[in-house]
Amino acid sequence: xxxxxxxxxxxxxxxxxxxxxxxxxxxxxxxxxxxxxxxxxxxxxxxxxxxxxxxxxxxxxxxxxxxxxxxxxxxxxxxxxxxxxxxxxxxxxxxxxxxxxxxxxxxxxxxxxxxxxxxxxxxxxxxxxxxxxxxxxxxxxxxxxxxxxxxxxxxxxxxxxxxxxxxxxxxxxxxxxxxxxxxxxxxxxxxxxxxxxxxxxxxxxxxxxxxxxxxxxxxxxxxxxxxxxxxxxxxxxxxxxxxxxxxxxxxxxxxxxxxxxxxxxxxxxxxxxxxxxxxxxxxxxxxxxxxxxxxxxxxxxxxxxxxxxxxxxxxxxxxxxxxxxxxxxxxxxxxxxxxxxxxxxxxxxxxxxxxxxxxxxxxxxxxxxxxxxxxxxxxxxxxxxxxxxxxxxxxxxxx
Numbered sequence: 001x002x003x004x005x006x007x008x009x010x011x012x013x014x015x016x017x018x019x020x021x022x023x024x025x026x027x028x029x030x031x032x033x034x035x036x037x038x039x040x041x042x043x044x045x046x047x048x049x050x051x052x053x054x055x056x057x058x059x060x061x062x063x064x065x066x067x068x069x070x071x072x073x074x075x076x077x078x079x080x081x082x083x084x085x086x087x088x089x090x091x092x093x094x095x096x097x098x099x100x101x102x103x104x105x106x107x108x109x110x111x112x113x114x115x116x117x118x119x120x121x122x123x124x125x126x127x128x129x130x131x132x133x134x135x136x137x138x139x140x141x142x143x144x145x146x147x148x149x150x151x152x153x154x155x156x157x158x159x160x161x162x163x164x165x166x167x168x169x170x171x172x173x174x175x176x177x178x179x180x181x182x183x184x185x186x187x188x189x190x191x192x193x194x195x196x197x198x199x200x201x202x203x204x205x206x207x208x209x210x211x212x213x214x215x216x217x218x219x220x221x222x223x224x225x226x227x228x229x230x231x232x233x234x235x236x237x238x239x240x241x242x243x244x245x246x247x248x249x250x251x252x253x254x255x256x257x258x259x260x261x262x263x264x265x266x267x268x269x270x271x272x273x274x275x276x277x278x279x280x281x282x283x284x285x286x287x288x289x290x291x292x293x294x295x296x297x298x299x300x301x302x303x304x305x306x307x308x309x310x311x312x313x314x315x316x317x318x319x320x321x322x323x324x325x326x327x328x329x330x331x332x333x334x335x336x337x338x339x340x341x342x343x344x345x346x347x348x349x350x351x352x353x354x355x356x357x358x359x360x361x362x363x364x365x366x367x368x369x370x371x372x373x374x375x376x377x378x379x380x381x382x383x384x385x386x387x388x389x390x391x392x393x394x395x396x397x398x399x
Contacts, residue, residue, distance in 0.1 A: 088142065088206060088242055089123060091295040092134050096272055098292065099205070102232050102243045104266050106258045107276035112283040113246050116276050117210055118159055119300070119308055120244070121146065122166045124206060125177055132310040133300060143204040146180040147195055149211030153182040165307055179204075184214075191215055192228075196235075205241055212245040212262070219260030229265040245270075256288075282311055327370055330377040342383055342393045349390035352379060356391070 087095035097103055097120075107113045124137040124144060148156040160180055161171040179202060183191050192215055199207060209215070209232075216224050236243045245266060247258045256275065258267055267273055273289035286297045299316055303309040330338070345359040352375040360371040378384050384391040 085292065086240075087138055087292075089120065090136050090138055092298060094293055094295045095138065096287075096290075096292065096295055097206075097242050097244070098271060099240050099242055100237050101271035101291075102229075102236050102245060102266070102269055103272045103274075104258070104270040105244065105246045105274050105276060106249050106256075106263070107278075108249050108251075111278045112276045113248075114159060114210060115283065115300075115302070115308060116274065116285060117146075117208060117244070117246060118163050118166065121178065121208070122163050125163075125167065125175065133308065134298070134310075139205070142177055142206060143202060144178045144206045144208065145195075145198055145202060145204045146178060146208045147191075147198075147210065148180070148182045149184060149191060149209065149214035151182060151184060156180060156182040162306060165305060188215065188217055192231075199235060199239065199241075203239070207235075207241060207243045208246070209243070210246045212247050212266070213259065216262055219262040222261050225260070225262040225265050228262070229269050233269050249275075282316060283308075328364070328366060328374070330374060330381060333364075338378070339383065339393075342378065343395070346384060346391065346393040347396055349387040349392045351389075352376065352384065352391050356384075 085095075086099040087097060088099065089095070089097040105113050105116055119133060119135060121144060123133075123135040124142050126137055126140065148159070160175060160178075163175065163178075164171045164173050167175075179198070181194070181198070183194055186194055195207070195209070195215075198204075212228075213219055216228050218224060232243050232245070235241070247263055247266060249256055250259055250263075257263055258273075267289060270289060271291040272287055272295075275286045275288045277284050277286075281301050282299050283301065284297060284299050287294045299311055300308040301311040301315065341359075341363055345356065350356050353372055356375045356378075357368060357371040360366065360374050361368055364371070364374070366374070375384075379386075379391060383394055385394050385397045387397070
């Protein structure tokens with residue numbers, strides 16, 4: 001008799017997804033008895049069947065055959081109406097952030113990720129004040145859970161005060177529809193359990209995890225990261241909610257991808273990925289990955305009282321010109337002049353991100369971000385060679 005699957009208790013997809021591969025295997029061993037599996041085990045114990053003779057297909061089929069999947073994930077019926085996407089947000093007239101999916105915000109440190117998150121929350125809740133930004137929620141009375149994994153509670157409180165200022169109400173007003181938690185004080189595993197508990201308790205429409213990196217031990221552990229993203233994707237589908245994850249980009253400014261295998265897997269599974277970049281007081285938001293119609297690139301600036309607002313066309317144009325001036329690449333420079341410059345500043349091992357970047361900043365009259373990028377390009381071109389944690393001009397490397 002096959003075991004029928006259901007969506008409650010330990011059989012719930014979210015509960016299964018929360019287990020590690022090892023834990024799921026232990027559950028199968030301890031709770032599922034299969035004639036095929038039992039026969040295999042007896043033969044192996046008697047020494048008549050070596051483990052390598054049992055194919056992976058046989059092993060997994062022995063486990064899978066115990067369950068009745070007839071009512072789970074049925075075949076797609078082309079004649080059936082599965083309904084339309086339920087988008088919760090609209091940016092520039094384009095619907096986005098559908099229920100049942102995960103989304104992501106990515107940026108380098110201090111570029112405006114949390115500010116964009118505040119803008120999204122304000123729009124989803126419905127603002128009593130015109131913020132000048134062409135963003136609005138598409139449903140009324142939405143319920144939002146916001147988890148801050150990085151900051152102290154007093155800093156998280158400031159985010160709520162800014163949201164209230166954007167909504168046009170007193171800064172200490174309790175925000176209906178929004179429950180916010182600073183979970184930096186919990187360890188990695190309990191952060192996950194805490195989030196799951198609040199989702200089950202409050203049944204939100206939107207979950208925001210500001211700092212998904214803190215839900216895993218290692219951003220480069222492939223199995224762990226795959227399970228975490230799959231868990232969030234399962235929750236989004238099963239609870240019919242949108243889950244917005246915030247993650248830093250790689251520290252190398254030549255690399256615009258999100259950090260580690262966690263970022264790669266999040267980028268693969270997300271229905272939308274918004275990239276945030278800041279130049280002076282102008283923040284640009286660009287949807288770099290979109291499963292549905294992408295939203296247009298847009299900008300906001302930090303106005304009076306730290307409130308985001310729409311910059312003027314002149315401000316955006318001025319920033320674009322400045323950015324064009326600041327951003328140069330190694331290929332734009334005379335290579336012989338670069339070598340002469342490096343012979344002067346890198347006769348001894350130096351730090352590329354401080355000493356060398358400062359020298360480039362002064363020599364070429366460029367901003368520090370561009371100076372760091374140029375230093376990295378010089379390293380990649382092997383004009384500079386590593387000496388421990390520092391770098392030296394290649395001609396002096398063996399001296």
